[in-house]
Amino acid sequence: MGSRWLAQMPLPIPEKPGQLFDNADSFGMVFDEAWKRHERAGQHQGLSVAEKKERAMAECSEHPFMLSNPAMAAQVADFRIRLLGL
Template identity: 70%
Template structure:
């Protein structure tokens, strides 16, 4: 699910930073609903990745995108 960049709406880049920003937002959005409280961290990560599966970086390099997601989760303290 693409996220708008305020000064560049709809613009996504095929790089890890862009994917990390979109993944962060998807993970936080899922966490804020409370509907996923009983899920494991892996399940939550999978849902967030699924929400950004149309991101150019995920499409071009899904294995590295999953590693970026793991890194971002460590930044969140998970």
């Protein structure tokens, strides 16, 4: 397997310390948590789904998968929104 599947540089997340990986699963988990964190903080009130997605994506901007494949990361975010009914 290529280096794409190996752990990238660790990025700290207060709720889940440890390494993040350059793959869709890792990005999806981080995106979900960012979305939920915004909801809990009341930051989603009055926003469209597109605006909510944009805010969560911005919070994930340093994730290895977002850096290496931003177009696919956006598709993963759309999938997570549909799958989880976010």
